[in-house]
Amino acid sequence: MSDTNSQIRPVADALAMAEAFASGRSDPVQALEKVLAKTADVDDVFISLCSARALREAHASAARWKAGQPASALDGVPIAWKDLFDVAGSPTTAGAAVRRDISPALLDANVVGLLARAGMVSVGKTNLSEFAYSGLGLNPHFGTPRNPVGLDQPRIPGGSSSGSAVAVAAGIVPIAMGTDTAGSIRIPAAFNGLVGFRSSCRRYSREGVFPLAHTLDSVGPLTRSVRDALSIDDILLGRAKPTSLVPRDLSGQRFWLDQAVIEDERIEPAVRDNLLRCVSVLKNHGALIDLRPSPAFQAALGLIEQQGWLGAPEAFALHQSLLDSDAAARLDPRVRRRLEAARAFPASQLVNLYGARKRLQQQITDELDGAFLITPSVAHVAPPLAPLEADDELFTQTNLATLRLTMPGSLLDMPGVSLPSGCDALGLPTGMLISAPPGEDSRLLRAALAVEAALRHH
Structure with a gap:
């Protein structure tokens, strides 16, 4: 038996924390002290903390709230950063032992600076797969964060944004930033019962963010709600007028559920059952559901399986000098x-591959024609950690299986929101991925807000 409702009930998110600051029920300094206390209770989630900076930022935010002049809707909210983002005063390790002793960054990454000017409090740098090059989240150098939802045995967090996902799922921070090249936000969001937003590649600045594959990398948040992701989007785009957080009516909104994906025998029953139950809820709210294979999505799956992953040669080109050096032995x-x-x-x-990607991007835009694509985020729940640490072949097979359903969206530069869809019999989360054509991030986020509201109402 699977349980849909247990992972989609309302949760305390970043905006709820800011509302507590506004009402005087809490303040940013108190909130940060709780965060720092919680960091001591988890292993391998953070690579480094920037406590002194965080305290300065929290005190400044508290003064603004006391004066009734917050810098943004998220002023004073603690945030964690995947250790690919430059944070001034902290080294950017990219989860690699060869970068452990690198000099601290002199400047914040562009997005770090934007959120800092909005008053958000940078707590520290989170763990990840080395160089962000795995969908599982294991790291032999800095340890592997344990999935806090897997209580039967240690389970993987998903990657590569492993520490960011666990920091939010464990209740340490309400928002953490990650990157997504092949699924590295959407996968850990699904495994940890979170909202994960993969933006279109050019939506946010990647200046000061350590790369993996230049034409595929994207930046986005892992959160407890879609409205938090929308608020981050507002800040990073510099919107003078914030996006409305009132969910729209789903009546008449079209969704395309890829039938070939949902009927694939590789989809675990709980993943399929929970997804279909969520789709039924959307239908009951007036959404129009088109159940048939998506030719463009299926073509992208086939292209990756037959021609290889575009990110592989791009990542090799980035790291070739390291691979040709003696330091490669430390990887x-x-x-x-x-x-x-x-x-x-x-x-x-x-x-x-570059040419095929361009053609398929146009094809998926034409096919959807205003609809949103629905697929599972991942075909399975978070696997146990120990067997993957012990068996290289199992690791390789599981990594490919985990990335399989998110890679096409990355190849086509489709913005995607992974939403919690339920749990399996062990209480392990499953995820539903809603994707849109390239560049349609704003429309996608508003639709995801409406979908989330419908699921929570149910």
């Missing part, structure tokens, strides 16, 4: 092998 052997596997990637194949 996670699994990450090193995956990087090396693209050394002989044919240039003609790479050029063909």
